[in-house]
Amino acid sequence: MRIGFTMPQYGPVANRPAELVRFAAEAERLGADALWVGDRLLSPLEPKVGYGMAGPGPFPPQFATVFDPFTALTLAATATSRVRLGTNVLNAPFYSPVPLARTLTSIDRASGGRLVAGFGVGWSPDEYEAAGVPFAERGRRLDEILDVLEKAWTADVVEHDSPLWRVPPSRIDHKPAKRPPIQLGGFAPAALRRIGRRADGWLTAGALPNGLKAENLEPPLAAIRRAAEEAGRDPSAIEVVLRVNPRRGVSTQEIAEATLAVHERIGLAEALVELSYLAPETDHALEVVAELLALLR
Template identity: 35%
Template sequence: MKFALHFGNNTFPDGAGAGRLARLAEAAGFDSVFAVDHVALPDAYESTYPYAQGGRLPGSQFTDMPDPLIWMAFAAAATTRLRLMTGVIILPLRNPLVLAKQVATLDHMSGGRIELGIGVGWLREEFTALGVPFEERGRRADEYVAAMRALWREDGAAFAGRYVAFAGVSCNPKPLARTVPIIVGGHSEAAARRAGRLGDGFFPSIGAQVDTMPLIEVVRRSAEAAGRDPEAIEILTGCPDALPGAGQDACMAVEERRRRGVGRVVLPVNAFLPNLEESLPRFGDTVIRAFTA
């Protein structure tokens, strides 16, 4: 079982904070830290945020939310083992060739420690501001994944789709493994099917207002239908009963997740505030080491 911290970049939006969190997380035994993504937040919106009661995004449009990839570069430079993941980047809003270059560079320079968590987005008004059709975001995301993998895999790459097309194109440096793990985020059956069809993992995020555990079976069925091994797709979930202060109950909650096929437990970093220097090592000693010893 692996453990991750979520909301790194909007909780610690400066360089010093990024380094502090990353070093403490690595020392405590966490596998990874996640960074969230929004390119631009509107002053007002009618879209429903699906990961909080009330349907509103926590904070405000004035809250600092550094670009996840740049924030991850700071965190990677401060550590040697910790993995960094976008949790999740809104893939349809990004140019896939530019993103492939950025992610591959970061993976290459960090020694292969990058994962790309992707989502299709929920904030229609953000899509409007960027001039990207909201209704086509799922199909666009599928194409972008295939296009980026082609660029990571080989030189002289070619791809022909509805939204992106190129031939005889090389993008270097390559990721160390000639690919980067792609973790599909989302709380819907469409997201679960996408994870089974093309993802390396599935992350239904934290705070979904529906029970997301049944989606694990949707992932597995989708993988089988696509001729893929369902067991090769990592499942990431939150675990509210494993938050700091839960004691032995935390281990029991994590063990229950493991029995259901979860490979990585994701916890919000703000649950460890205000004193990371005490809370993260304590969690590492009492929970993480119980599953990694």
């Protein structure tokens, strides 16, 4: 099981990008296998849908200050040489697919082929309104973005024609040396079918305390594997990547025990720990990284 961590991207530390660079370099030195970023646009004062970990009402205060995920990955790429660099998740429908392909390709090239492209559709109608994208179209847009990314990353001539986007027959020779893994998040039935049909991995999640249990993950994983079989794919080839969201005050021992219990039940390719709530400052976050690597290895 690989062990990954989120980078210091949210909260006041987001205004100190040198801390992000220091964290990335030190986390790699300590032995982390991967570093991850997320994708938030704003923190509405009266959200239409509240944030899951905080319940109904305002978003966590950290979401008022967010460092751009693409810039964060670029900085991390220059500060590291080994760790995988991933998005968990990038809200793909916010973006137009051809510029997105170019940006992700450049990050992959800058990192020497270490990009993991993790996508989701988000949950905030307020963010979609700010991005100028219809909330009801998010699933359809993700499907087409995946189509265009596949072409941009693998085809000699790239072409796409739909009511959403048209790409005339074109050369796009700026490509990754190797197609990056595409991992998808989600629990809705349509999302699980999409993962089974076309993803390299499932980005799942659970909160601590009390919200991280293997029995909650087994039914959606079974649905993903059924969809993979129906699509003629090998279900065992789809990785399971668990995001652990611990609240402030949860101990590293609790995180390790809960993560290992899930791993024993369903088998994880990777567990990544969200540090924004548990250890928002860089020095504390690095202490947590060292402790968890010792407990999980």
